[in-house]
Amino acid sequence: MSPNPAELTSVVGGVGTSPHRPDAILKVRGEFAYASDLWHEDMIWGATLRSPHPHARIVSIDLSDALLVPGVHAVLTHEDVPGRNIYGLERADQPVLAEDVVRYQGEPVALVAADHPETALRAMKRIKVGYEVLTPVVDMESALGDTPLHPGGNLVRHVPIRRGDPDARAAVVVTGRYEVGMQDQAFLGPESGLAVPAEDGGVDLYVATQWLHVDQAQVATALGLPPALVRLTLSGVGGAFGGREDLSMQVHACLLALRTGKPTKMVYNREESFYGHVHRHPAVLHYEHGADRDGKLVHVKARIYLDGGAYASSTPAVVANAATLGVGPYVVDNVSIDAWGVYTNNPPCGAMRGFGAVQAAFAYESQMDRLAEALGMDPVDLRIANAMSEGSAMPTGQVVDSAAPVARLLELVRDKPLPPTGTDLLDLPGGVANTTHGEGVVRGVGYAVGIKNIGFSEGYDDYSTARVRLQVVGGEPVALAHTAACEVGQGLVTIVQQIVRTELGVTRVTVLPMDTSIGSAGSTSASRQTYVTGGAVRAACAAVKARLAELAAGRHVDDLAALLGDEVVDETAEWRHRPTEPIDPVTGQGNAHVQYGFAAHRAVVDVDVELGLVKVVELDCAQDVGRALNPQAVLGQIQGGTAQGLGLAVMEEIRTTGGVVRNPSFTDYLIPTALDMPPMRIDVLELADPNAPYGLRGVGEPPTISSTPAVVAAIRAATGRALNRVPVRPEHITSTERPRGAPA
Amino acid sequence: MDFLRPATLAEALALKAERPGAVPIAGGTDVMVELNFDHRRPDALLDLTGIAELRDWSAVPGAVRLGAGVPYRRVIDELGGRLPALATASRSVGSPQIRNRGTVGGNLGAASPAGDAHPVLLATGAVVEAVSTRGTRMIPATDFYLGVKRNALAPDELIAAVHVPETGAPQQFAKVGTRNAMVIAVCSFAIALHPATGRVGAALGSAAPTPRRATAAEDFLADELGAGDQWESPTPLPDSTRRRFGELVAAAASPVDDVRGTAAYRRHALSVLARRTLDWAWQGYTGRGRPCA
Numbered sequence A: 001m002s003p004n005p006a007e008l009t010s011v012v013g014g015v016g017t018s019p020h021r022p023d024a025i026l027k028v029r030g031e032f033a034y035a036s037d038l039w040h041e042d043m044i045w046g047a048t049l050r051s052p053h054p055h056a057r058i059v060s061i062d063l064s065d066a067l068l069v070p071g072v073h074a075v076l077t078h079e080d081v082p083g084r085n086i087y088g089l090e091r092a093d094q095p096v097l098a099e100d101v102v103r104y105q106g107e108p109v110a111l112v113a114a115d116h117p118e119t120a121l122r123a124m125k126r127i128k129v130g131y132e133v134l135t136p137v138v139d140m141e142s143a144l145g146d147t148p149l150h151p152g153g154n155l156v157r158h159v160p161i162r163r164g165d166p167d168a169r170a171a172v173v174v175t176g177r178y179e180v181g182m183q184d185q186a187f188l189g190p191e192s193g194l195a196v197p198a199e200d201g202g203v204d205l206y207v208a209t210q211w212l213h214v215d216q217a218q219v220a221t222a223l224g225l226p227p228a229l230v231r232l233t234l235s236g237v238g239g240a241f242g243g244r245e246d247l248s249m250q251v252h253a254c255l256l257a258l259r260t261g262k263p264t265k266m267v268y269n270r271e272e273s274f275y276g277h278v279h280r281h282p283a284v285l286h287y288e289h290g291a292d293r294d295g296k297l298v299h300v301k302a303r304i305y306l307d308g309g310a311y312a313s314s315t316p317a318v319v320a321n322a323a324t325l326g327v328g329p330y331v332v333d334n335v336s337i338d339a340w341g342v343y344t345n346n347p348p349c350g351a352m353r354g355f356g357a358v359q360a361a362f363a364y365e366s367q368m369d370r371l372a373e374a375l376g377m378d379p380v381d382l383r384i385a386n387a388m389s390e391g392s393a394m395p396t397g398q399v400v401d402s403a404a405p406v407a408r409l410l411e412l413v414r415d416k417p418l419p420p421t422g423t424d425l426l427d428l429p430g431g432v433a434n435t436t437h438g439e440g441v442v443r444g445v446g447y448a449v450g451i452k453n454i455g456f457s458e459g460y461d462d463y464s465t466a467r468v469r470l471q472v473v474g475g476e477p478v479a480l481a482h483t484a485a486c487e488v489g490q491g492l493v494t495i496v497q498q499i500v501r502t503e504l505g506v507t508r509v510t511v512l513p514m515d516t517s518i519g520s521a522g523s524t525s526a527s528r529q530t531y532v533t534g535g536a537v538r539a540a541c542a543a544v545k546a547r548l549a550e551l552a553a554g555r556h557v558d559d560l561a562a563l564l565g566d567e568v569v570d571e572t573a574e575w576r577h578r579p580t581e582p583i584d585p586v587t588g589q590g591n592a593h594v595q596y597g598f599a600a601h602r603a604v605v606d607v608d609v610e611l612g613l614v615k616v617v618e619l620d621c622a623q624d625v626g627r628a629l630n631p632q633a634v635l636g637q638i639q640g641g642t643a644q645g646l647g648l649a650v651m652e653e654i655r656t657t658g659g660v661v662r663n664p665s666f667t668d669y670l671i672p673t674a675l676d677m678p679p680m681r682i683d684v685l686e687l688a689d690p691n692a693p694y695g696l697r698g699v700g701e702p703p704t705i706s707s708t709p710a711v712v713a714a715i716r717a718a719t720g721r722a723l724n725r726v727p728v729r730p731e732h733i734t735s736t737e738r739p740r741g742a743p744a
Numbered sequence B: 001m002d003f004l005r006p007a008t009l010a011e012a013l014a015l016k017a018e019r020p021g022a023v024p025i026a027g028g029t030d031v032m033v034e035l036n037f038d039h040r041r042p043d044a045l046l047d048l049t050g051i052a053e054l055r056d057w058s059a060v061p062g063a064v065r066l067g068a069g070v071p072y073r074r075v076i077d078e079l080g081g082r083l084p085a086l087a088t089a090s091r092s093v094g095s096p097q098i099r100n101r102g103t104v105g106g107n108l109g110a111a112s113p114a115g116d117a118h119p120v121l122l123a124t125g126a127v128v129e130a131v132s133t134r135g136t137r138m139i140p141a142t143d144f145y146l147g148v149k150r151n152a153l154a155p156d157e158l159i160a161a162v163h164v165p166e167t168g169a170p171q172q173f174a175k176v177g178t179r180n181a182m183v184i185a186v187c188s189f190a191i192a193l194h195p196a197t198g199r200v201g202a203a204l205g206s207a208a209p210t211p212r213r214a215t216a217a218e219d220f221l222a223d224e225l226g227a228g229d230q231w232e233s234p235t236p237l238p239d240s241t242r243r244r245f246g247e248l249v250a251a252a253a254s255p256v257d258d259v260r261g262t263a264a265y266r267r268h269a270l271s272v273l274a275r276r277t278l279d280w281a282w283q284g285y286t287g288r289g290r291p292c293a
């Protein structure tokens, strides 16, 4: 037997192919069980009473009327939290249930469990909470000097980056102030889960989440239980995009289940979902770019404010991304950036696809266009002239040590033929709503390129755990793979199967449900799971192969089933990417990131300049993915990420007034439809990263980053407007905005 | 909650007379949203989907009698030639699923200022056929919309049908939304030329507490067209006429600032829509453009 069966077998459905997802047919048929479909014969239903105020003191809570409602099993407040009533992803600052003060509209105050969801809702409405309403802090730029909302003040984190000469002067200087609105992940499956009390005093929680172990740790702390008594199993996840990294109903359902002794289910409806998860940080970004007359960048200075809302969530890491990636994929010798993440009474913001890099990219790419105009240069030429490449240094001093084909990506999107002008109503801005037959329609073309760190940064011990078991079933070798890595729709289950097939040469690979009975896989975020859990699965396979070599004991065995016999080979491996370093708190210097990903877009838009309506006609993308483990999944990520970036460019925003959300519904929080998202032509480069498993590069986030600025650049080209804010709304194009500060 | 399922219109009217609080449900695309969000908790739902009399349309002299329960899908497929503006409006409603279920009767029942059928019904001079055990009332669309989501139906009345004039003359509908499909109107507008009477119908949606006619714009345009003998020998309209018409339509609106758009934008967009739809309708009339969208 050769120690590497894969060398003998050319296995079907391995790495580099696009086999069917195991969940594909169920999902297409609508038969896939999502967390909202969880069911237990004896279950009761939980509901959450939330604060109507963005900022208020809680004066009193009267539960008596709610307890009188027939069918109610429990009504709980912060007094019923047995463990620590405070949690958080990176910093514990958020109560499980509010105590003396509420800091955002929608903050959980009390819980009800009842035998029917309607009963729970009715009882919930009978809880009387006395509030003393306080003035909300809502402006991110002045929050640091405003009423402190947390004991340490309103600064969550400040990240400075200092490189080169702070007083560098340039022949051509452009400045700008940019704003990014609050985008929502808008995943389709709302928050839901089922908590089942166990005989050992613990609890089993079935839940849709992105990171089982970080949930487990936080839930255990809040419940005052050892982590071993809090067991989590992933249930069907209907999208995540960062919005499930923080806790939503996890602790609440467990509290109710443990108190009542009954399995307790909680499902948010669409409106509650908008209050139940963090959003993308809104941002205000002030930039100055300086270049010499040939267009070579001399300096970049920036002040970046990110509104973290009421609680920290992952704001510290988002701030670091915005700062360290703040000049984009360009070589700049003199950089001075300050990024602040602040507390306000706006909705809490945290992880969302692109994570800090999105906000910065809108500003730096807008600046590159402005600079090109000031120089009289072509915007793509200017970008190529300053593009980083392998060996370039980041503003943190980190040298990019694998492929960084920024110029090539730009050339690829630039050199495609331009699409013809549409003639059908469906091709025009406004679509079938019949707003134009060509009147007022002007075409614009825009470009952007972006950079994203892949994986967790700044010295975080970023690892995953995988177990692979190999045995003969019915005469055939069969592999089982087990991890705690959350499948949230991206297709990791397929990737795990593909890796096992390739490594072990076994066709039949079953992926076990993800749960906490195995070690952590880390988060399904930061474009990292194929890299890190993929690495762990491959490492577990290597251990299995080593064991097979022992079994073979030097003999040559062709038949894996014969070699295995009754033997069960079962190996678990922990795998980590190469370490990163914290950045210097004063200069921002350090090897903070493990890998960088790049994508470029060209947007072609038709704008009805009289009505301010936009039709994105084409949105082509080029991206380097190192190695496409599953080429179809790669295209899916690029299309989905691009669509999300388009959404931020022209429609997606949670609008708030004084901290109050004005559009918590899919009626008024609009996401792109099939008529808004154009067909894409995609170029995938595979320039292997020697440090990563199979040479792969994280795929999920880069396309979200460059899509937004490319679309806005194209709208600017069509309209001649400055458009310093996303999303761009019709009133921005037609100068019919409400004046700043006018009453709502 | 009781779920009442009459098999005939007579049975439905008897039930409605007995229980005026029963909420009629046709496609349910408004009603179910209200129930799901707990905005409404009626004692009873009166399911109209089993009533054959409501499910069809027929040609009557000068008009189409459109049964209250005919879904948008059928308006699009079957009435594009007879009622072009209503078909255009129907095409812009929601998504395919909503168009399969949603009805013009339901749009009238809900009487939302943003309902897409309303500007067309107003501009074309449609008449609502309201029925009860007491008899039938013919309510002109102009008198039907009383306030935000309030209409002229009595508690015991149901909508049997709406009579939409079949004019054979150009008419247009246009709607601004902030995405290219499946969107509530930020504002909408319909125009219908009535060469037989020398009148023009013009009405707007989503820019006032109710859908409403722009009567000053209607009068202005009728005068302009009548004065120049344009109906008989049409010529291209002067810019001043087109612009003035747009201004008068915008002036007829009382829009608000909300998350969907600013008041200033709505007025501006209405003036643009009015001008463009007038151009298309007039081109259609003079035989040089498309007769309908």
Ligand SMILES: Cc1cc2nc3c(=O)[nH]c(=O)nc-3n(C[C@H](O)[C@H](O)[C@H](O)COP(=O)(O)OP(=O)(O)OC[C@H]3O[C@@H](n4cnc5c(N)ncnc54)[C@H](O)[C@@H]3O)c2cc1C
Binding pocket: B023, B024, B025, B026, B027, B028, B029, B030, B031, B032, B033, B048, B068, B069, B092, B093, B094, B095, B098, B101, B102, B103, B104, B105, B106, B107, B108, B109, B110, B114, B115, B116, B117, B157, B158, B159, B160, B182, B183, B184, B185
């Ligand atoms: C996702 C979505 C998108 C939508 N998009 C649009 C859009 O783009 N444009 C638009 O205009 N609307 C839209 N709507 C709203 C809705 O689809 C329309 O108003 C539709 O016309 C309602 O018709 P229905 O048959 O479903 O009404 P139902 O929901 O059944 O009823 C609506 C109201 O009318 C009453 N009613 C129904 N039939 C009668 C009758 N015969 N007599 C008396 N009262 C009656 C009901 O009691 C209720 O008050 C949308 C709705 C959804 C859910």
